[in-house]
Amino acid sequence: MLSKKYPKEVKQILSKYPPEGKRSAMMPLLFLAQREEGYISKAAMQDIAGLLNVTETEVAGVVGFYTLYHEEKEGKYRIQVCADLPCALRGAEGFVKNLCDNLGVKVGETTEDGLLTIEAVMCLAACDKAPMFQTQGPEGIKYHENMTVEKTMELVEELRKSAA
Amino acid sequence: MTHILLRHREIPEINQLSVYQKNGGLAAFKNAVTTMKTTEVIDVVKNSGLRGRGGAGFPTGMKWSFADNKNWPHYVVANADESEPGTFKDREIMEGNPLQFLEGVMIGSYAVGANAAYIYLRGEFWEIAESLDAKIAELEEAGYLGDKLFGTEYSLRLYTHLGAGAYICGEESALLESLEGKRGQPRVRPPFPPSVGLYDKPTIINNVETFTNVPMIMTNGADWYKTMGTTDAPGVKIFSLSGRVRKPGNYELPLGTTFRDLIYTHGGGVQDSRKVRAIMPAGASSSLILVDDDKILDTPMDYLEVRKLKSELGSASVIIVDDSVSMDWLINKTVHFFKHESCGKCTPCREGTYWMARLTERIHDGRAVKADVDLLLNVAKQMQGKCLCALGEFSTMAVVSSLERFREDFDNAVKA
Known part of the structure; x- marks a missing residue:
C-alpha cells in the first residue's frame, strides 16, 4: 500500500491540491508508485484508485496516456x-546507432544484465546540446547533454558498478 | 546588450535569494501587494504591450483582465511544459534565473486575485521541479509566500506539478485536464480558461518567459519596456537557435532582430560554411521559410514580418536547415513527432497524422510513386481547419509548406 509505504510523501502530495481537486494527486502518486520497481503494477493502480475515489480504469487510462509511466518492468x-x-x-541518429552497437542492443531493447533499456524519444528541450539523453531510474530523471558514445559508456560503467 | 530575462549570464548566483534581492528582486511584488490595486498592476502590464511568449502572442495584460470576477476562487498556472521541438528557453530561465520567474508568477497571481498558483512542468524537468520546490520553500521562509503577506489580507502559495511526457499538455486546456489528474486531451472551447479553467474556476495561464518579463516591467515601467522591440511587439524575446549552426543556444534579443543577425552575428554562421536552405521559426510546427533569396535573411523577426513570409514566429524556436538536408527526410521527422503526440481525441488529427506518417515514411524510403506525394498534400489539406486544437493544424504546416516550396525534393525521392 502506497499510503503505508510512503505515508509522508502521500500526505505531502495530497496537501498541494484543494479538496475538490483531489484527483490532481494522480500523476504525482503514479510517479511515487513507480519509484522502486520502475513500473506501475496493477496493485498500485488499485491502490491509487482507492485513494482518489476513482475507478481503476481511469487510473489505467492516465498511465497509458503518458510516456514516462511504464506498465512493464x-x-x-x-x-x-x-x-x-x-x-x-546535429547527429543524434548516428549517436543512437553507435550507442546501440556498443551495448549490443537495438532501440527498445534491454541489456542482458537488466540494467539498461535504450529508447528513442521525442524532443527533450535540449536542442542546442545534442546529442543528449535523459536517464529515468529510481532516483528520478537526469539530463546528460553534449554526449559522445565514449562519455556514455563511462556513465554506463558507473551505473554498472553502483548496481553491482 | 544587458539581459533582462537571462540575467544569470551577467549576475552570478542570481538564483540565490540574497543575490536576487540585492539586484532589486521581489521589491516589485512587495510594492504591488502593499501599495497597488490589482487593476493598477494589470494596467501596467497592458500598457507595456507584453504579448504571451508561448507561441500565440496574445496580449498578456488583456488576458489577465478577462479573469471572471463573478466566479471565485481564481487560479494562476505557469505553463512550463516546454516541448516544441526546437524550444529550450524556459528551461534556461528556470535553471538560471528562477526567482525572477517565480516573482512574475506571484505578481500575476496578485493581479488576478489568485491565492494559489501551479507551475506545470513537463515530467522530464524533474531536476528543475526539485530546485523550484526549494526556492518556493525559501520564499515562504522569507515571508514572500504564505498567509497575510506583508501585513495585508493577501495570501499566496505556489506549487509545482510534474507532467509525464506529452507534448499536447502544452496546449492550455489539455494542460488543465492533466493538472486535474486526467489524460491530457484538449477541452472544447469556448469557454476559455479565464472564465472556466482549473476545477472549473477562472484561470490565467501564461508561459514561463511571459511571467519572467513581468517583474522587470513592474520595476522599470511600461514605457521603458516599449523602448525595446517593435511597436506591434515591444520588448525582448528569447530566440532558441538550433539545427545546422555553429553556435546553437538561447539568444535574448529585441523583437524585430533579423534572421541574419541571429544566425551569423550570434549563431556563428552555418556549419561547414554551407548555405541556409530553409528556416523553421516556430519549431516543428513551422511552415518552412524558403531561403532562395539572400535578402530573406534580412527579415525582422517579429509576429507580423514573419507572417509576411507565410510562416509564424510562434515561440521563436528557430531551426536552421542547410542545403545538405532533403525535405522528405525532414517532414518524415516532424510528422512522426505529431503522430506520436496526437492525443487521439479528434478524428482528423488522430487519423490524419497516422496517414501522413505512412506516406512520408514511404516517400523517404523510396517506395513511393508520384501519386503518393499528391495524396500526402491532400491528406494534410483535409486536416486543416478541422482539428479540435492547434496540434493537428501544426502537424500539417511543415508538410504543406515543404510540398509547395521544395517540391523537387519529393519528386526526386519518388523517382529514385
Whole structure:
C-alpha cells in the first residue's frame, strides 16, 4: 500500500491540491508508485484508485496516456535518447546507432544484465546540446547533454558498478 | 546588450535569494501587494504591450483582465511544459534565473486575485521541479509566500506539478485536464480558461518567459519596456537557435532582430560554411521559410514580418536547415513527432497524422510513386481547419509548406 509505504510523501502530495481537486494527486502518486520497481503494477493502480475515489480504469487510462509511466518492468535505468528533428540535425541518429552497437542492443531493447533499456524519444528541450539523453531510474530523471558514445559508456560503467 | 530575462549570464548566483534581492528582486511584488490595486498592476502590464511568449502572442495584460470576477476562487498556472521541438528557453530561465520567474508568477497571481498558483512542468524537468520546490520553500521562509503577506489580507502559495511526457499538455486546456489528474486531451472551447479553467474556476495561464518579463516591467515601467522591440511587439524575446549552426543556444534579443543577425552575428554562421536552405521559426510546427533569396535573411523577426513570409514566429524556436538536408527526410521527422503526440481525441488529427506518417515514411524510403506525394498534400489539406486544437493544424504546416516550396525534393525521392 502506497499510503503505508510512503505515508509522508502521500500526505505531502495530497496537501498541494484543494479538496475538490483531489484527483490532481494522480500523476504525482503514479510517479511515487513507480519509484522502486520502475513500473506501475496493477496493485498500485488499485491502490491509487482507492485513494482518489476513482475507478481503476481511469487510473489505467492516465498511465497509458503518458510516456514516462511504464506498465512493464524493463531495465533499471532507461536511457532515453532524443532523436527528434533538431537533435537529428546535429547527429543524434548516428549517436543512437553507435550507442546501440556498443551495448549490443537495438532501440527498445534491454541489456542482458537488466540494467539498461535504450529508447528513442521525442524532443527533450535540449536542442542546442545534442546529442543528449535523459536517464529515468529510481532516483528520478537526469539530463546528460553534449554526449559522445565514449562519455556514455563511462556513465554506463558507473551505473554498472553502483548496481553491482 | 544587458539581459533582462537571462540575467544569470551577467549576475552570478542570481538564483540565490540574497543575490536576487540585492539586484532589486521581489521589491516589485512587495510594492504591488502593499501599495497597488490589482487593476493598477494589470494596467501596467497592458500598457507595456507584453504579448504571451508561448507561441500565440496574445496580449498578456488583456488576458489577465478577462479573469471572471463573478466566479471565485481564481487560479494562476505557469505553463512550463516546454516541448516544441526546437524550444529550450524556459528551461534556461528556470535553471538560471528562477526567482525572477517565480516573482512574475506571484505578481500575476496578485493581479488576478489568485491565492494559489501551479507551475506545470513537463515530467522530464524533474531536476528543475526539485530546485523550484526549494526556492518556493525559501520564499515562504522569507515571508514572500504564505498567509497575510506583508501585513495585508493577501495570501499566496505556489506549487509545482510534474507532467509525464506529452507534448499536447502544452496546449492550455489539455494542460488543465492533466493538472486535474486526467489524460491530457484538449477541452472544447469556448469557454476559455479565464472564465472556466482549473476545477472549473477562472484561470490565467501564461508561459514561463511571459511571467519572467513581468517583474522587470513592474520595476522599470511600461514605457521603458516599449523602448525595446517593435511597436506591434515591444520588448525582448528569447530566440532558441538550433539545427545546422555553429553556435546553437538561447539568444535574448529585441523583437524585430533579423534572421541574419541571429544566425551569423550570434549563431556563428552555418556549419561547414554551407548555405541556409530553409528556416523553421516556430519549431516543428513551422511552415518552412524558403531561403532562395539572400535578402530573406534580412527579415525582422517579429509576429507580423514573419507572417509576411507565410510562416509564424510562434515561440521563436528557430531551426536552421542547410542545403545538405532533403525535405522528405525532414517532414518524415516532424510528422512522426505529431503522430506520436496526437492525443487521439479528434478524428482528423488522430487519423490524419497516422496517414501522413505512412506516406512520408514511404516517400523517404523510396517506395513511393508520384501519386503518393499528391495524396500526402491532400491528406494534410483535409486536416486543416478541422482539428479540435492547434496540434493537428501544426502537424500539417511543415508538410504543406515543404510540398509547395521544395517540391523537387519529393519528386526526386519518388523517382529514385
